[in-house]
Amino acid sequence: MDWHDFRTDRSVEWGSQLQAGGLSVCLNYTGEATIETKAEKRDIGPSQVALCAAGPEARRQAGFHRYLLLTLTPGFVCLHFGESAARLRPAASRLMREGDLPAAPEVMPMPIALLAARSQLLHPPVPSAALRTWFLGRALEILAQTLFREEDTAETADERRMRQTTDRIALARHLIDRDYANPPSLVMLAEQVGYSPFHLSRVFAQETGMSIPKFLRLSRLEKAAELLRTGKANVSEAAAAVGYASLSAFSKAFVEHFGCCPGLYPAVLIAGRRGRGGLPRA
Numbered sequence: 001m002d003w004h005d006f007r008t009d010r011s012v013e014w015g016s017q018l019q020a021g022g023l024s025v026c027l028n029y030t031g032e033a034t035i036e037t038k039a040e041k042r043d044i045g046p047s048q049v050a051l052c053a054a055g056p057e058a059r060r061q062a063g064f065h066r067y068l069l070l071t072l073t074p075g076f077v078c079l080h081f082g083e084s085a086a087r088l089r090p091a092a093s094r095l096m097r098e099g100d101l102p103a104a105p106e107v108m109p110m111p112i113a114l115l116a117a118r119s120q121l122l123h124p125p126v127p128s129a130a131l132r133t134w135f136l137g138r139a140l141e142i143l144a145q146t147l148f149r150e151e152d153t154a155e156t157a158d159e160r161r162m163r164q165t166t167d168r169i170a171l172a173r174h175l176i177d178r179d180y181a182n183p184p185s186l187v188m189l190a191e192q193v194g195y196s197p198f199h200l201s202r203v204f205a206q207e208t209g210m211s212i213p214k215f216l217r218l219s220r221l222e223k224a225a226e227l228l229r230t231g232k233a234n235v236s237e238a239a240a241a242v243g244y245a246s247l248s249a250f251s252k253a254f255v256e257h258f259g260c261c262p263g264l265y266p267a268v269l270i271a272g273r274r275g276r277g278g279l280p281r282a
Contacts, residue, residue, distance in 0.1 A: 001139055003121065007064045015058035022071040023095045025146055026050040027110060029118055030178075031065030033058065035105050042105050047115060049146050051091040052105035068121065070139055080140060081147065092147045111145045116170035119177050123222055168193045169207040172200065176212070180220045181243035186212065220244070221257045228265050235262045 004017070014033065018024045026033075026044065033044040037056040044050045052058075074095050077088075085093055091106050117138070126134045172193050176183050189212070190197040204212050220242035227233040233241055235251075239262075244250035254262045 001135055002069045003067075004069065005066050008060065008062055010062050011059050013058065014060045015054060015056065017069060018052060018054040018058065019071045020054045022053070022073050023077075023091055024050075024052050024054075025070040025072065025143065026052060027068040027070075027114060027142065027146075029066040029068070029110075029115070031063055031067065032061040033065075033067075034061075037104050040104055042107055044105070044107055047110045048107055049110045049114075050105040050107045051089065051146070053091075056104070066118075068142075070142065072143070077147075080143070084148070087148050089147055089149050108146075112167040112170045112174070114142060114145060115174040116177075117142075118174065119219065119222075123226060165203060165207065168195065168200075169204055172204060172212075173208070173215070176216055177219055180216070180223050181241060183216055183243070217253060218257065221254055224250070224254065224262065225258065225265060228262060231266070238262065 002017070015035075026049065028044050028046060028048050028050065030046050032046070033050075035042050035044065035050070035052055035056050035058045042050075072092070072095065077092055077095055081088060081092070089106055121138065124131055124134050172189055175189055175192060184192070186197045186201065190200040193200055195203065201212060204215070208215060210218070224233075224238040224242045224244075227238040227241060228235070236247060239247050239250035242250075244253075251261055254260075254265070258265060
């Protein structure tokens with residue numbers, strides 16, 4: 001499972017990232033890409049999933065790109081999905097039965113649950129010793145939502161309403177999480193989700209246990225903590241990157257959430273005093 005996050009000022013080749021002999025599942029969160037064969041050219045846009053193989057010409061257009069790649073071998077697919085071969089999408093089914101790979105990618109909309117999973121994929125909520133197990137579980141979850149053909153199922157009105165609510169809140173979380181520095185307003189968010197602003201605020205709080213402003217605040221602080229932890233930014237840069245215009249306001253919010261000032265946060269982690277939920281142990 002490989003995460004790619006970069007900006008390019010020109011069109012670049014990305015086919016070398018598709019491993020030979022395997023079927024790659026690309027969760028394309030941001031950016032425009034293409035895969036071209038002798039027979040056809042397929043576009044892969046934001047919030048889409050592509051099942052593709054190495055070989056065809058693959059390019060990414062100028063702009064910002066954020067995507068996840070999982071590469072599957074025939075043995076892995078047989079082990080985990082062999083009993084469900086009849087329900088797999090053609091690319092996965094062919095790989096499992098014949099070790100064959102598709103000449104052109106299969107492209108589909110990304111399930112909303114996977115749109116909302118981006119934040120956790122970047123910031124796994126488990127100890128480092130559990131990362132391998134956690135990522136295996138998430139990989140299987142991703143494949144369960146992308147390798148299978150859709151099937152018609154009868155839903156009651158209540159089931160449909162609950163599913164639509166879950167999907168819309170997941171979409172709202174993704175839209176908030178997508179750009180911490182310039183998040184959509186409540187009106188814009190409600191319009192994209194398909195609720196009125198009042199109804200979105202109420203349902204979001206019911207589903208997540210927190211208001212939209214609190215969710216944005218926590219998301220910003222977690223992202224800032226990641227920038228500090230990885231050394232990609234100093235305190236001022238981290239604050240600006242997640243949308244804080246005031247350094248004092250950022251520092252106050254950081255202390256309230258993590259229990260230490262942002263300048264000491266990396267040192268606290270190096271000292272091994274991080275507790276559950278990012279809080280330092282007493």
